[in-house]
Amino acid sequence: xxxxxxxxxxYIIIGVFxxxxxxxxxxxxxxxxxxxxxxxNNRLRIIKTxxxxxxxxxxNNIPLVKNIPAFSVSIVLDHDRLVDMDALAALLGLKKEExxxxxxxxxxxxxxxxxxxxxxNFEEIARIEARKSDFPGLFVETETGREYVxxxxxxxxxxxxxxxxxxxxxxxxxxxxxxxxxxxxxGVESLFDSELRGIPGERIIExxxxxxxxRKIKERQPIKGRxxxxxxxxxxxxxxxxxxxxxxxxxxxxxPNSGEILAIESLPSFDPNIFSNGIRHKDxxxxxxxxxxxxxxxxxxxxxxxxxxFKIITAVAALEEGVIDxxxxxxxxxxxxxxxxxxxCWKKHGSVDMHNAIxxxxxxxxxxxxxxxxxxxxxxxxSAFGLGKKTGIDIMNSSEKKGFIPNTEWKQAKKGQPWYIxxxxxxxxxxxxxxxxxxxxxxxxxxxINGGYSYKPYILMGNQHPASEMISLKPDTVRIVNEALSAVxxxxxxTAKGARSHITTIGGKTGTAQVVxxxxxxxxxxxxxxxxxVAFAPVDNPEIxxxxxxxxxxxxxxxxxxxxxxxxxxxxxxxxxxxxxxxxQHNSRTVEQ
Amino acid sequence: xxxxxxxxxxxxxxxxxxxxxxxTAIGIVTIYSATRPIMIDGEAVTHPDYYLKQIxxxxxxxxxxxxxxxxxxxxLFRFSYFLYAIGLLLLVIVLFAGKTTMGAQRxxxxxxxxxxxxxxxxxxxxxxxxSYLSNQVANHGHxxxxxxxxxxxVKSLFIFAILPLVLVINQPDLGTAILLMSLFAALSIAKxxxxxxxxxxxxxxxxxxxxxxxxxxxxxxDYQKNRIIAFIDPAADPSGIGYHIAxxxxxxxxxxxxxxxxxxxxxxxLRFLPEKHTDFVFSVFAEEWGxxxxxxxxxxxxxxxxxxxxxxxxxxxxxxxxxxxxxxxMFFVYFSVNIGMTLxxxxxxxxxxPFVSYGGTALLSNFIAAGILINxxxxxxxxxxx
Numbered sequence: 001x002x003x004x005x006x007x008x009x010x011y012i013i014i015g016v017f018x019x020x021x022x023x024x025x026x027x028x029x030x031x032x033x034x035x036x037x038x039x040x041n042n043r044l045r046i047i048k049t050x051x052x053x054x055x056x057x058x059x060n061n062i063p064l065v066k067n068i069p070a071f072s073v074s075i076v077l078d079h080d081r082l083v084d085m086d087a088l089a090a091l092l093g094l095k096k097e098e099x100x101x102x103x104x105x106x107x108x109x110x111x112x113x114x115x116x117x118x119x120x121n122f123e124e125i126a127r128i129e130a131r132k133s134d135f136p137g138l139f140v141e142t143e144t145g146r147e148y149v150x151x152x153x154x155x156x157x158x159x160x161x162x163x164x165x166x167x168x169x170x171x172x173x174x175x176x177x178x179x180x181x182x183x184x185x186x187g188v189e190s191l192f193d194s195e196l197r198g199i200p201g202e203r204i205i206e207x208x209x210x211x212x213x214x215r216k217i218k219e220r221q222p223i224k225g226r227x228x229x230x231x232x233x234x235x236x237x238x239x240x241x242x243x244x245x246x247x248x249x250x251x252x253x254x255x256p257n258s259g260e261i262l263a264i265e266s267l268p269s270f271d272p273n274i275f276s277n278g279i280r281h282k283d284x285x286x287x288x289x290x291x292x293x294x295x296x297x298x299x300x301x302x303x304x305x306x307x308x309x310f311k312i313i314t315a316v317a318a319l320e321e322g323v324i325d326x327x328x329x330x331x332x333x334x335x336x337x338x339x340x341x342x343x344x345c346w347k348k349h350g351s352v353d354m355h356n357a358i359x360x361x362x363x364x365x366x367x368x369x370x371x372x373x374x375x376x377x378x379x380x381x382x383s384a385f386g387l388g389k390k391t392g393i394d395i396m397n398s399s400e401k402k403g404f405i406p407n408t409e410w411k412q413a414k415k416g417q418p419w420y421i422x423x424x425x426x427x428x429x430x431x432x433x434x435x436x437x438x439x440x441x442x443x444x445x446x447x448x449i450n451g452g453y454s455y456k457p458y459i460l461m462g463n464q465h466p467a468s469e470m471i472s473l474k475p476d477t478v479r480i481v482n483e484a485l486s487a488v489x490x491x492x493x494x495t496a497k498g499a500r501s502h503i504t505t506i507g508g509k510t511g512t513a514q515v516v517x518x519x520x521x522x523x524x525x526x527x528x529x530x531x532x533x534v535a536f537a538p539v540d541n542p543e544i545x546x547x548x549x550x551x552x553x554x555x556x557x558x559x560x561x562x563x564x565x566x567x568x569x570x571x572x573x574x575x576x577x578x579x580x581x582x583x584x585q586h587n588s589r590t591v592e593q
Numbered sequence: 594x595x596x597x598x599x600x601x602x603x604x605x606x607x608x609x610x611x612x613x614x615x616x617t618a619i620g621i622v623t624i625y626s627a628t629r630p631i632m633i634d635g636e637a638v639t640h641p642d643y644y645l646k647q648i649x650x651x652x653x654x655x656x657x658x659x660x661x662x663x664x665x666x667x668x669l670f671r672f673s674y675f676l677y678a679i680g681l682l683l684l685v686i687v688l689f690a691g692k693t694t695m696g697a698q699r700x701x702x703x704x705x706x707x708x709x710x711x712x713x714x715x716x717x718x719x720x721x722x723x724s725y726l727s728n729q730v731a732n733h734g735h736x737x738x739x740x741x742x743x744x745x746x747v748k749s750l751f752i753f754a755i756l757p758l759v760l761v762i763n764q765p766d767l768g769t770a771i772l773l774m775s776l777f778a779a780l781s782i783a784k785x786x787x788x789x790x791x792x793x794x795x796x797x798x799x800x801x802x803x804x805x806x807x808x809x810x811x812x813x814x815d816y817q818k819n820r821i822i823a824f825i826d827p828a829a830d831p832s833g834i835g836y837h838i839a840x841x842x843x844x845x846x847x848x849x850x851x852x853x854x855x856x857x858x859x860x861x862x863l864r865f866l867p868e869k870h871t872d873f874v875f876s877v878f879a880e881e882w883g884x885x886x887x888x889x890x891x892x893x894x895x896x897x898x899x900x901x902x903x904x905x906x907x908x909x910x911x912x913x914x915x916x917x918x919x920x921x922x923m924f925f926v927y928f929s930v931n932i933g934m935t936l937x938x939x940x941x942x943x944x945x946x947p948f949v950s951y952g953g954t955a956l957l958s959n960f961i962a963a964g965i966l967i968n969x970x971x972x973x974x975x976x977x978x979x
Contacts, residue, residue, distance in 0.1 A: 003906060009779075013898045017894075028850060031846050034846065035843050035847040038843045038847065
């Protein structure tokens with residue numbers, strides 16, 4: 001009896017012993033590697049050290065951006081150890097739901113830090129550091145922040161840093177980025193993001209249960225991103241920003257002989273600095289609520305009727321096709337009737353030849369020319385000058401608008417109607433169906449003044465492409481139109497006397513695009529005409545070609561021409577400064593020798 | 594009373610002695626690793642010298658063990674009721690005058706020395722209840738169907754089961770309560786309860802735990818569960834229970850087959866594992882020594898337990914047999930509850946691993962218990978009581 005009881009006792013002991021050994025075998029042998037990596041995760045934390053982002057320089061090596069330290073706060077959750085969410089929300093000045101939402105997404109991988117707030121100021125950092133011990137796993141991180149030295153100037157083209165947006169989330173290149181990472185958004189920051197970004201460093205550290213760093217296991221230094229030099233001249237950009245004042249619009253200035261962009265400005269602009277630490281709701285609402293849509297890059301993403309600036313193309317087409325002798329005079333009585341329709345001119349010009357018609361922008365003359373050409377000829381030349389298709393600009397090219405040039409085939413196919421001669425009339429003065437972007441107009445002008453070469457506009461220094469197409473123009477055509485464009489600014493009857501400059505000779509063509517028909521026009525800004533001006537300088541040997549567009553600006557000569565003049569003068573001055581600077585450097589070097 | 598016989602030395606139980614000394618040495622070595630200083634931001638963060646204290650307690654324990662070996666255990670039998678009364682008195686004192694640590698009132702301070710009376714009470718309980726049972730006449734033969742139930746009077750049930758349980762649960766000390774219930778059952782069975790009573794108790798226990806428990810438990814809301822857990826054992830932080838077990842499993846599992854090596858364990862020193870030198874010391878050991886080392890450690894316990902049962906089998910009288918059974922059962926219950934807890938097979942109950950966990954009173958009491966085991970074994974051939 002006694003020995004039997006004790007025997008049963010020893011069976012129980014051996015049984016329990018075997019169960020424990022089996023369990024131990026399960027944990028250590030079967031799941032050993034899993035627990036091993038869990039214990040490593042416990043102990044080791046990988047901290048990314050952001051790489052300093054490459055600097056963006058303008059053509060004169062003026063830095064357009066700076067890297068500044070920015071601070072953010074993250075938390076690592078340790079299993080189901082409870083965090084007082086209310087206290088944490090109060091400490092960070094966030095809503096409890098916001099924090100829970102952010103943490104909720106990462107529920108499964110509790111060892112990965114979750115960023116809770118960007119752009120901390122020093123007061124916030126001090127507050128968090130003081131109370132860190134109450135929240136195990138909470139830590140402040142240093143990141144690279146971006147300061148845009150010139151603020152609003154060139155904001156569209158320089159771009160800014162922002163969070164990865166939903167449409168980019170599936171982008172293969174961005175697969176390694178945490179969802180709250182800041183990447184280049186818009187402009188050069190986006191176009192050259194992979195170059196500017198650099199390679200982040202890594203610090204593998206050992207931490208204890210409260211998340212305190214005990215020692216460094218391994219460190220890999222970050223590699224700074226590559227600097228990028230872009231072809232814009234920030235001085236021109238600044239002068240454009242000043243010249244526009246409160247008006248909306250765009251300016252594109254290029255080197256007509258290469259397509260290199262010297263300036264590209266869209267207004268109204270925005271301050272890219274508000275994005276660099278994660279935009280605050282208030283600032284974003286302000287931008288979104290602005291009816292003028294500051295985020296839109298009007299130079300590339302907006303298309304408008306080019307109006308009388310288009311007469312350059314009509315004139316070239318007429319001369320090349322020989323539909324009119326440039327000496328032929330047409331009498332402008334302030335309008336023309338055709339069938340039951342009447343087409344007005346903005347002024348009674350009297351008898352005008354081609355030169356006068358361009359200089360004084362006579363519509364009646366061009367109605368006649370257009371009639372003789374026909375829409376399909378106009379289409380042919382407009383296309384040859386790059387209208388109706390994307391310029392292929394290297395920046396923001398996915399959202400570039402291509403404008404529109406109609407022809408009879410299109411009208412029949414899309415509208416099921418024949419082309420009406422009246423439509424040719426208004427097409428020949430750049431209205432009606434015709435639309436173009438400011439960058440297209442600058443490039444079309446360049447093609448004319450460089451003798452027929454089409455270049456791709458580009459912003460990255462040295463990114464020049466060979467001319468893709470060429471139209472050959474008769475020397476007479478070039479001479480006649482050139483003389484007229486010069487007289488537009490410098491002649492006694494020119495429409496753009498406001499662009500006359502003392503330091504260089506400017507040629508150009510104004511345009512005033514009607515927004516609504518005169519009969520329905522009301523008062524107020526939204527009924528005002530769009531002002532255009534395309535210009536180049538110096539007339540003899542053009543180095544700069546540009547287009548100015550002022551939304552609801554009024555008359556092209558009065559509003560757009562002075563802006564063009566300021567931009568061109570800023571270009572000339574900037575160039576001279578650059579010359580004297582290199583000369584000085586050269587001199588000092590010779591002295592040293 | 595004290596009689597050192599040559600025969601005592603010749604019959605000395607080296608196996609039990611070596612088992613407990615080796616276990617304690619393993620404990621000290623593991624405590625040393627678990628509480629080794631670590632560098633935080635270039636500053637060394639140190640613990641009190643737990644391992645040195647444990648060495649001192651080992652020496653005290655060895656002294657007490659040899660003292661208890663030299664006294665014939667029959668004297669324990671003779672003074673058993675008196676000792677048991679003292680034990681109950683200490684439990685009462687601790688309820689009214691005890692020190693509260695981690696929400697539980699378990700300590701009594703006597704000048705500079707503070708100790709936990711329940712650590713000694715479990716021994717006094719074994720001696721007292723064994724003496725009581727051995728004084729009862731076991732029913733054998735024709736009377737067996739009536740069983741021993743008649744012998745377990747209401748008075749004895751009150752004195753040896755209800756009274757100590759109430760006192761211990763009020764501290765509250767869940768670990769000791771579980772132990773006392775197990776010892777009560779083990780000693781009653783060893784005495785020879787009727788099969789009918791035995792099966793009834795066993796059936797009730799087996800059925801009620803897995804079925805009744807979850808049914809009642811699931812009906813409760815989370816905060817109520819936490820309150821109950823907090824009531825039973827406040828030391829177990831409700832929100833931390835999952836954390837303890839998860840970290841303990843990570844600690845043990847990450848040791849793998851051969852372990853990370855001595856001093857290479859990270860979970861304990863980096864404070865991921867709480868209670869690393871007391872209740873979770875086995876986790877730290879298993880991390881550093883792996884499956885193989887753990888197997889060695891567990892085998893030493895297995896030898897200790899089987900040797901204890903063998904001692905009970907060979908004891909020259911019934912009281913010796915019961916006391917040896919009780920002490921072995923005590924070691925075994927603490928061992929299985931502690932290891933089960935660290936392996937995530939049992940809820941976290943604050944029960945130390947005998948001989949290995951840090952803790953002075955427990956070590957001393959365990960050495961005395963081991964001394965009694967050796968005592969019973971040495972004197973198994975003595976026919977006459979002194």
